[in-house]
Amino acid sequence: MENTINFGIDLGTTNSAIAKFVKGDVVVFNNPLDYGRSTLPSVVYYKKDRIVIGNKAKEYLERDPKNVVGLFKRKMGTSESFQIKSINESKTPVELSAQVLKELKTFVNTGDSLDSVVITIPASFDSIQSNATKEAGKQAGFKQVVLLQEPIAASLAYANMKKSKEMQDGNWLVYDLGGGTFDVALVRIKDGEMKVVDHEGDNFLGGSDFDRLIVEKLIIPKISDEYSFEDLENQMKSASGKYNAKYYSLLNQAEEAKIRLSAVSSAEIIVERMEDEEGNEVDMEITITKSEFNNLIKDSIDGTIEMIKTILTRNSLKSNDIQFNLMVGGSTFIPFVRQHVEEVLQIPSNCEIDPTTAVAVGAAYYAATKQKETSKENSEKKQSSLSIKASYNKASKESEELFAARVQGDTNGLFYKITRQDGGFDSGLKPLSGRINEDLPLVENTYNFFTLTVYDSENNVVETDIEPIGINSGFGISGQPLPEDICLEVDDYDNPGHTRLALIFERNTVLPTKRTLTFPINKPILKGNESDRLWINVYEGPQASLPEANKLIGTIEISGKHVSRDIAKGSDLEITIKISESRDVSVSGYLNMSDQEFKSIFNPKERDTNISLLKGQVLDLSSKLDEEIELATEKEDYETASLLSKVKKEMESVAEEAEKLSDDDVTDKRYQLEDKKRKIAQEIDSATKNKRLQKASENYFEIKAECEALIDASGNDHERKTFNDIIKQEASFMATKSPLKIQEKSDELQAIMGQIRWRTPEFLKGIFAYLMENQAKMNDQSSAKSLIDAGKFAVESQNWDRLREINFGLFDLMPRGSKDEISTKIGFGL
Template sequence: MRDTIDFGIDLGTTNSAMAVVQDGEVAVVKNNDGWDYTPSAVWIPKPGVMYVGRRARERTERDVDNAHAEFKQEMGLDGVARKFRTAGVSLTPQQLSAEVLKSLRADAAHQFGEAPPAAVITVPAAFRLHQNNATSEAAALAGFGACPLVQEPTAAAFAYGFQNESSQAYWMVFDFGGGTFDAAVVSTHEGELRVLDHAGDPHLGGKLIDWAIVDRVLAPVAAREFGLTGFTRDDPRWVVNFTRLKWAAEEAKISLSRTEKAELLVDIDLEDGQTESLEYALRRDELDRVAEPYYNRAITLCREALTTANLHPSDIDRLLLVGGTTLAPGLRERLADPDSGLGIELDHSQDPSTVVARGAAVFASTVPLDRPKVRPAAGEFGVDLRYPRTTSLTAVTVAGKVEASGAQDLTGYHVLLENSTGRPPFVTGRISLDASGTFVTEVQVNEQTTATFEIRLVGPDGQSAKITPDSISITHWLNEPAGPVLTNSIGLSQADRTFAPILAKGATLPATAREMFHTTVALHRADAAACIRIPIVEGERDRAERNMQVGLIEIRPKDVSIDLPKGSDVEVTIEVDESRRVTVVADVPLVDEQFEAEIDLSNVRPPDVTALQRELREVQQRLDRLRSQVDPGSHRAQNRLDELDSQRSLSLAKTDVRNAATDEGSAAAADARLRDIQAELDEVENDVQLPGRLAELDGAIAQCRELVSRHGDTADRAELADIERRAEQVRREPATAVVDQLMDRVAELETLMMKRDGTLDISIFYWYRANQDVLSQPVKARALIAEGDDAIAERDFRSLPGINQRLRRLLPPEVGDPAQGGVQRRQGTRR
């Protein structure tokens, strides 16, 4: 009986595969067609009839209304479903993925006599929380129990590292699959295989190259040859034609991995109802030309992962090729080139189509099966054991607790663990139990073998007793896989809209981290409209809105027993378990209250097409403006713009936006690409604005210096002196983030001085006055502004706090309020 999961599944965009560890060896579970992989496709030709795999994949070209594939990129998007017209049903991406998983599970049941109760399932390294959550949901729908998730490049590294004799090496996984790309830097050190850093794009895969062949080569040829008007992918009239062209492009791309030219023959339905055949000879150099921006993007992500890991391509011993796209000779030549690629020795010793499933199985063999505890029968005994199922050590600790069917003093009993087939045979000495039945011992295992130890329980009378289980197995590996890691950083959106990561990407799961923050405004119980909002954010970008919000904590006056002054401590704790379930709690010591975030991963909807089109226009305008503003001497800003051009980032985003109306996966990809471009433009803008920001800092310091001279004490003068010293340093070594921090410190010191001389409420009122056009109820807003003007003219400053409070109630929630906020990180509190 298995006591570890052992089965691993690569749930892929184009194809899926399952592997199993059996007797220390990894094997692929073949499907009913005798294939190593199953196409991720579902066909429902009529009610009550469903096909998954090869037959479904073949029908996606001929029966577009009833067969679907490539739904992985839509995982976790609320409201998205694929329609099967004849059967009159719609299935979500999770349900479709579940059907693929059911098919794989049935293949395992056919081969091994029973369906596996659980499996390790792989996900792209760049998958977000809601996508991981959707994958777990699909596993549950498929009938699996708890299924650990592991990142695809990590699984591939496990497959390469399984029984590999490298004891001190660095590898890089280059995983270019059908729908996603992942890169991971991996080290083998002292028997442990560990991922140092990873980078990826969940919307970069071989299917984009297929569509690029269609959009840039085949569709223009068909339009010219047959006189087709408006022959573009986003026109619903041509859905069938573009589906045929897409699959033909994919088959030609696969063929070009072995030949220099591929002949295509595709049926094209014309506007008059006739059908013509499109003949075209696609050359390998044409494929490489249209694929170049995708290759560039993948190589850039690899370089980013290396930089984060503080490594250079010359430090990497080999590049592990994973995914069908890596079979392309043009890509391999590019990767081997140290100038245009990475210049790392290529390793394609594993089958790129099944290596991820193999690695998932390797990891699965380290994960114990979750079995219900069985009480021993009368006169028999059970034992609860704790030991590693796999190890890179030869001496292994085994702990256990023996239990009888009823209350019994186990003093006088002892156990022995024996491996009669070991080299040499091994047996422990007599291990005495204490009264509660517990024991600890050490066993020896031989290298690169599976050791099976018989467990014997002997009573005080010297007679053996029946014990369950009566044996355990421990497998020795040269490189043992480390645990699963966090895909993306999780933290807070602070009051200044910057991202404060708490739990960093790459943390081994389960993981917990906490940090101290402070409130940026006071929370008065008398003000029912007040609120402190703490958005929970996932991502890596410095600006919080460039990442994805996954939860929210709100602290309102009714939630606290006393007023909460500005600057109150808020300790935020984030926990992520091995199944990537997230818990976020904010603890406010002053009121002895805890507030838990509402994490809703089921309500992520595909972006609105109109909003995407608007954002695309804004990005284009912003890019044009920054190009005109970049100083020729600003090499850093110019290099960023050149990098965007080399990856054709904006062009790819335009394509995704254009196709978003008919493809929710393209909508999600467009949203992600536009976020990435905006984040890059943020950095360019920072570089462009830095000289002006420095001048602004100088002016703010001068103004603050005057206030401190009139109202400051010794501590205030010391704070100002430190700000001035650091400002001088940042002039020598410009850094936008440091300038922003100093501006915040100046603003805080200036606010303190204004409180002392009574001008703070005036300043807040003038902010409302300058922004009155965004206030709701314009008539009421104008009346309050007039009331405030009169109060200032009459020097009735005591009236201003009440007027400001009423103005605040007219402020829309999405507009920042100078008197309402969230939290900011306290310095030196990370632990």
């Protein structure tokens, strides 16, 4: 039984494919129902008695659109579902994707049992979209699903196609423009190792958008000019619209015209079998020219070029630092795409691999380096007198690779031999002991398979549980990069009542990864009190943004009903976050004081985008933008005002498009607008960065001077060292021009000041006096009186440790608003 996965699937927006790694090469399976094609259209048609997937399903788009669904990958990870009339049920993008995956299984004619698979996803897919893809794999019957980013798959396909000597150290790009998504990745090869350094992408840009532009910008206006219709576009795009079925028919024709325009100068679209509102039969033949089509998609392609420029700028590279731009995805068949990108960037377009199957091929190469979990389970169950646990790199560019193994069982009188499958290496019989170390010679640019066999003294084979040894001497990949920052939401002590993001993992961190941080909790948690709650919120998106501009992955709640004892304010909470290569996010919180651990695996599979809520959020963001422009103008900060004014044009466009959305809109416009809204929020944040930077810098230097004076007066050696360590880093964190990084250092200085102050008698007495004056505001007067009496005694007896505890107790009796007021007056978080 093969112990590596070997099967790779490109689960595409418009077309999907499946491939298998077989003894060093990759085989792409042909569609048994569509001779000569190796792809399957990602379209599903439901009839009462059967389900049809692929080309046959597409044929029903015009005849029976209420029962045909396509482009559902674009809604993966959302709460959207598709109402199927014939079965009177709704189907989610996950369920529909599972049907495509099950159909792809029928392509495999090798008799394999498909229980494990690598499935590709766009590099820009967030955690929820990734989890939804894994769920689709599980629903399709795969016991093990490993995710691989599409640009990495394309890179592997290309690198393993070329000979090692043809692959020079340097940088190249993967330009992946598919049917529904776009990714561009910067790939670097150094000393024979391939790594994805950076990426950009748009999950709502692809060939299907070009089809939509043809219909909405060319066909519908021409129909409206000739015939009498009121709001024809909305009547087509609304699920309850009179001409909704015709919309899908025209999209199908637009796709065919787009494909023809790659080879000819014009293409025709027939509009018939519909009446206008005055009862006139529509009968038109609309000609689309290549130049019209190119002009139509130019802005979209220019957008992809801007993403490439962003990557180059971020990595301090110029066009001449890039060897080539590898063109992948069906939409790169469009001549204008290849030519325009090359002309603008002056980077050669590389079209050496089949753009429609490259991703599936790369996924299969990757699958050959991943061990089956089912294989592990079987090996554990397998009974043998000897157990051999092997360790070796499954991908290597060295001429030899070290194979190491630990042997458990009686090895007395036994021997072993390792042979390479091609017969080019034979270790000869060697005495077997508790450990095996062997340098295995590798054939370059191929997969090397070895067999380890154990013999007794009479050369009879002794059964063991070791699997065949496979090592790829072609190009591998050094891990998958994280698409976005992963952050925790923490209190912003400079803005009481507000929060900010603390960076846990930076984008492009190689997965898998793990990190542990410790935070003091900002309020007590009393055992049994359900109203005492602490939330650990994990966000995905730029750390510099506000929490609301990013995507919430998940939350761990710790309340009084969960803790085994009272937890004092300031107690340490240890948070550990792990992210697997397939983007499983595991979070655990450990409370030192109660010796309790709270765990959760965040794998939400859908995100709801309510149209009414979206419209409200867009209005709120518009108001915030207007306020920022007004504030910048009042302060004569014309540079910021100008930047924000440019953003305002985008905001107005989004607001206008959002207002047009009907509640039953059938397109994925809501998700595109949600994405745009989030990006605009980030742009507003970025444009006002200078204002926040100046405030953060001024605040830092004020706190620095105050902290130094306090250390000179009452600090100890440890506090002095901590202070000096921060000051040594000053040039570095100031140079980042990041308000958040500067704020973090201010917080560290505040923490030092807090440690000193909370053991200083004068400060403790001052806090106690302030709290006594505010006794009337406290929630529990009986407890307050008891604590105040005890505090007076502590002052008289100069028991400063006891007075510190009493101050914390009194502080926690204050209403929330008063707590914030005290924090502000004292100058640091309590």
